[in-house]
Structures are given as C-alpha cells and as structure tokens.
Amino acid sequence: MESSDLKNLISEFRNKGYNDDAILRLLKAAGYKDDEIKAHLAPSTAPSGAQNEVQTSVNNPAPQSNGTSDAQPFANRNPLNLKSFSQLFDEAWSLFKSKAWVLMGIYAIPLVASLVIFIIPKTSIAIVPLFILFLLEIILSAASTIAIIYAVSGGSGIVESYGKAFNIFWKYLWVGLLMALVVFGGLVMGIIPGLIFLVWVMFGYYILVFEDKKGINALLRSKEYVAGCWWKVLGRLLLLLLVLVGAGIIVNLSKFINVYLDVVLLFIFELVAGSVVVAFQFLLYKNLAEAKPQLASSPVAGNKRFFEFSAWLGLVGPILIAIVITVILNPSQLIKQARDAARMQDALSLSTAMSTWTSNTFPNPSAWKAGYYCSGGSGSFPGGGTCEVSESTSTDGTGWLPINFSSLPTGSPIPELPIDPANDQMLCMTSSPGGYCYYAVRLDPAPGQFQIYVPLETSKYQKENGAGNVGLPGWFIINNSTSTSVGGSAGF
Numbered sequence: 001m002e003s004s005d006l007k008n009l010i011s012e013f014r015n016k017g018y019n020d021d022a023i024l025r026l027l028k029a030a031g032y033k034d035d036e037i038k039a040h041l042a043p044s045t046a047p048s049g050a051q052n053e054v055q056t057s058v059n060n061p062a063p064q065s066n067g068t069s070d071a072q073p074f075a076n077r078n079p080l081n082l083k084s085f086s087q088l089f090d091e092a093w094s095l096f097k098s099k100a101w102v103l104m105g106i107y108a109i110p111l112v113a114s115l116v117i118f119i120i121p122k123t124s125i126a127i128v129p130l131f132i133l134f135l136l137e138i139i140l141s142a143a144s145t146i147a148i149i150y151a152v153s154g155g156s157g158i159v160e161s162y163g164k165a166f167n168i169f170w171k172y173l174w175v176g177l178l179m180a181l182v183v184f185g186g187l188v189m190g191i192i193p194g195l196i197f198l199v200w201v202m203f204g205y206y207i208l209v210f211e212d213k214k215g216i217n218a219l220l221r222s223k224e225y226v227a228g229c230w231w232k233v234l235g236r237l238l239l240l241l242l243v244l245v246g247a248g249i250i251v252n253l254s255k256f257i258n259v260y261l262d263v264v265l266l267f268i269f270e271l272v273a274g275s276v277v278v279a280f281q282f283l284l285y286k287n288l289a290e291a292k293p294q295l296a297s298s299p300v301a302g303n304k305r306f307f308e309f310s311a312w313l314g315l316v317g318p319i320l321i322a323i324v325i326t327v328i329l330n331p332s333q334l335i336k337q338a339r340d341a342a343r344m345q346d347a348l349s350l351s352t353a354m355s356t357w358t359s360n361t362f363p364n365p366s367a368w369k370a371g372y373y374c375s376g377g378s379g380s381f382p383g384g385g386t387c388e389v390s391e392s393t394s395t396d397g398t399g400w401l402p403i404n405f406s407s408l409p410t411g412s413p414i415p416e417l418p419i420d421p422a423n424d425q426m427l428c429m430t431s432s433p434g435g436y437c438y439y440a441v442r443l444d445p446a447p448g449q450f451q452i453y454v455p456l457e458t459s460k461y462q463k464e465n466g467a468g469n470v471g472l473p474g475w476f477i478i479n480n481s482t483s484t485s486v487g488g489s490a491g492f
Contacts, residue, residue: 005294006040082232083237084289086430090346092279096272103275105158106148111136111270139169139452146172148278149209168208175204175218182307185314188321197310199234200226206285209286213300216311216453220302224295225288233284240280244273263315334456339421342474343454345420346439346459351478353405353413358448361407368447375400375419375437382453382475401441420455442481449481 007207008076010023020041024034043321056135083091117133146165150156156164178203185196204220226233251269255262256280289296317406372387381387390400392414397404400419405412420437440453454476462474 005298005323006036010040080134081134081291082236082284085236088236088280088283088287089240091283092276095279095283096275100275102151102156102158102161102269103148106144106151106161107271107274109158110137110140110144112265113140142173142176143169145205145278146209148275149205149282152275152279152282153210171208171214172205174215175208177313178215178219178307179204181264181311183314183315185312185317185330188313188317195234196230199230199237201284202226202237202281203288206282212295216304216307217300219307220300220304220483221295223302224300225285225292230290236284240277245279247273270348333458337460338475340456340458340461342421343439343456347452347454347476347478350401350418350439350441351416351480352451354403355480357403357405357408358411368443369402370445372440372442372444373401374440375417376423377440381442382440385442391423393419393420407450444481446481451476451481
C-alpha cells in the first residue's frame with residue numbers, strides 16, 4: 001500500500017474527529033500493518049492546524065457512525081462490517097429470481113450433456129462419439145462456472161455469458177488448477193491449514209473475471225480481501241451449506257412419493273442451488289471489495305513463494321504420501337492379511353455350522369456323505385486325494401459342500417456356504433494344489449468327523465497357524481477327526 005494513501009486516510013479520519021486509538025483500530029481492521037500505521041500516526045502526519053485538535057481528542061471517544069455520509073469512509077474501509085448472512089442470502093435469492101432462466105440455462109447445458117452420456121448405450125460403436133461428448137461435457141462444465149459469474153454480475157444472456165467464459169477459458173483453468181493445488185497442499189499439512197487456504201483463495205475466479213488478476217496474483221488478492229474477516233467469511237459459507245443441505249434433504253423426501261418425481265426435483269434443485277451459491281459468493285466478494293476499495297488501485301501484495309510452495313506441495317505431496325504408505329504400511333500385504341483373516345473366520349463359522357447340523361441330525365448316518373469337497377481349484381485335495389469341485393454356495397445340500405443346513409428346524413445357521421475371497425482368481429501359495437485359492441472340506445467315513453482347509457497367503461498367518469500341519473504349512477486347518485491326521489486320506 002502506498003504511504004501517501006495511508007497518510008490521506010489518517011488525515012481524513014482526523015478531520016472527522018477520530019482519535020489516534022480509534023484510527024489505529026480502524027486501519028488494522030482494514031488490513032494495514034500495526035508498525036506501518038504507528039509510523040504514520042506521528043504528529044508530523046497530522047494536517048496543518050489539526051494537531052492541537054487531534055491531541056485534545058486523544059482522551060475523547062471516537063464519534064459513532066450515524067448512517068450519514070460522514071461515516072461512509074469508515075463503513076467502506078472496514079472489512080469486518082460485512083453484510084449478515086440473511087442479507088446476503090436474501091440478495092442472492094432476489095438476484096437468482098431476476099435471472100433464473102438464464103442462470104439455470106447455463107447450468108443445464110453441461111447437465112444435459114451428462115444425461116445424454118448416461119443414456120447412450122455403451123457399445124463399441126459408440127466409443128468415439130461417447131468420448132467426444134464426454135470431453136465436451138467437461139469443457140462445458142468448466143466454462144459454465146465462469147459463464148454464470150458473468151450472468152450474475154451483469155445482463156449477459158446464456159450465449160453471451162458462455163462467449164465471455166471461453167475468452168478467458170485457459171486463464172480460468174490455470175487459476176482453478178492453482179487453487180486446487182494450494183488447497184491440497186494445505187491439506188497435506190493438515191485439515192486446518194487446508195480449510196484456511198480454501199477460504200483464502202475461494203474468490204480467485206471472481207478476481208480473474210472482475211479484476212483481470214491471473215494465476216497466483218488472483219489467489220493473493222483473494223487472500224487480501226479475506227484478511228481480517230476470515231471467520232466471518234467462513235461462518236457465512238457454512239450457514240449457506242447448512243441451508244442447502246437442509247433443502248436437499250427435504251427435496252429428497254420426494255423419493256417416497258415417486259421415484260421419477262424425485263429425479264426431476266433433484267435436477268431442478270441442482271440448477272437452483274448451483275445458481276444461488278454463485279450469486280451468494282459474488283455478493284460476498286462484492287461486499288469485501290466495497291469494504292476494501294483501496295485494493296482495487298493497489299498492486300497485489302503478499303508472498304508469492306508461500307502459495308507457490310503450497311502448490312508444489314499439493315502436486316508432490318500425494319506422491320510422497322503414496323511412497324511413505326507403500327514403504328511403511330505395505331498396502332498389498334495389508335490386503336492379503338485381511339483376506340487371510342476373512343478365510344480363518346469363514347473356517348470357524350463353517351465348523352460351528354457343521355457341528356450344529358451334526359448335533360441336530362444324528363443319529364441319521366445316511367445324511368452324511370463322506371468324501372472330499374472343494375469350492376474351486378483343479379480337483380486336487382490338500383495333502384492328497386481328489387475332490388468334487390463346485391462354486392455353488394447353496395446351503396440346501398446342493399452347494400459345494402453336500403450338507404443340507406436348511407433342513408435344521410431353525411433354518412441354516414449360515415446364509416450361504418463360504419468361498420475363498422479370491423476363489424480361483426489368483427494364486428495363493430505353492431503348497432496349494434495348482435497354487436489356487438479355494439476352500440476344501442473332508443467328511444470322514446465316521447459320521448460327524450471332518451477337516452476344514454483354507455489357504456493362507458501371508459507369512460504372518462502361515463507361521464501362526466501352520467506349524468503343526470505336517471506337509472501343509474500354508475493352510476489354516478480345523479480338524480475334529482479322531483481317525484485321520486491332517487493331510488491324511490485314511491478310509492478312502
């Protein structure tokens with residue numbers, strides 16, 4: 001800020017009778033630095049003939065604003081005197097109503113393109129036109145954001161607004177990319193820094209449109225407008241979000257009346273809500289610009305390197321995070337361990353169900369079908385033998401395990417027969433016949449005695465559960481047979 005501008009403001013306030021303490025508070029609220037203000041509040045800066053008046057007014061309270069033109073400089077230069085949420089929302093709603101068809105028309109164009117993409121059959125013949133339409137939808141969605149800002153701020157129609165938007169399309173993409181990277185860079189540092197950066201840069205598009213500030217400069221100017229009233233800006237945005245979420249919930253209740261009515265109402269709600277949000281943000285930006293008119297004629301201030309660092313962090317951060325997660329957490333190993341845990345739980349559930357069925361069915365030996373049964377694989381049973389292979393999960397005796405759990409008076413204790421999470425789709429281990437993942441069960445000739453085999457992928461669970469499995473260290477095995485050892489084939 002030019003020192004001459006600051007001197008003029010101080011002189012203006014002093015001429016109106018404000019004391020130095022009041023001037024200091026007002027200028028700090030307007031974004032000036034404390035040291036800079038105090039340096040210019042020296043008696044030498046007071047206008048000729050006014051120093052005595054100023055000194056005698058030090059102990060007097062500053063005059064209160066009475067709504068007259070004399071108080072207007074103070075009202076304009078105090079960014080904390082923002083309009084209330086209700087004022088901004090009322091004005092945004094009035095603005096929307098006055099331009100409803102234009103605003104909804106701008107938003108409807110990319111939405112209609114999305115609908116067409118959804119309806120077009122996904123065949124090989126339609127791939128090329130579908131890709132072109134998808135690309136067009138992305139371009140229109142991006143352009144609509146700027147087009148609606150032009151429409152809200154003036155008398156532009158749909159075609160004219162889109163025309164203006166395409167004139168600055170690449171500048172818009174660059175500002176949008178920087179905004180995303182800066183905010184994401186803040187999120188890399190933490191949720192709170194990300195939220196702070198989001199509010200700082202949220203007016204970047206409006207500054208590009210109305211002040212022709214490009215790239216990082218648009219973001220820095222946005223931060224200057226928000227300075228001193230960050231909480232007030234955030235509070236108004238959160239209230240707007242609550243209103244829209246509440247309205248959306250109410251509109252969504254229409255699905256209980258008619259699903260087609262719900263689709264139509266949600267489409268209309270999206271058009272209205274999107275338009276109101278832009279109108280609200282535009283009016284909030286305009287309010288901030290009126291509160292800090294000195295910014296319009298001043299060069300962009302602030303440290304560009306700070307935002308540049310955040311943008312680079314937003315670009316590189318995800319890569320670094322992915323590397324750290326891969327090295328430290330090893331996601332692929334965690335996924336395998338999760339599958340192993342699910343396999344062991346399946347074996348325990350199946351064992352409990354088989355014991356329940358046995359206790360309720362016997363004595364009825366004819367219901368017991370001794371043999372080897374597998375949910376997949378090549379037909380080789382772990383440890384030797386040939387199994388019957390099926391992937392059916394039915395519990396009525398026709399599934400891969402021929403036990404009719406559904407015959408129990410209380411119904412089947414399991415909803416379906418479990419199969420391996422990666423059944424026949426991947427290799428589990430070299431000790432599995434064929435190397436594939438599948439479950440295997442041996443029903444002994446002695447009714448009610450069985451062995452359950454489930455494969456394990458990870459060394460962690462293999463070491464914990466495979467020590468006693470002779471020749472089958474890669475399997476989790478439940479054996480309640482008194483006549484057959486693990487991996488044995490006696491009786492067949």
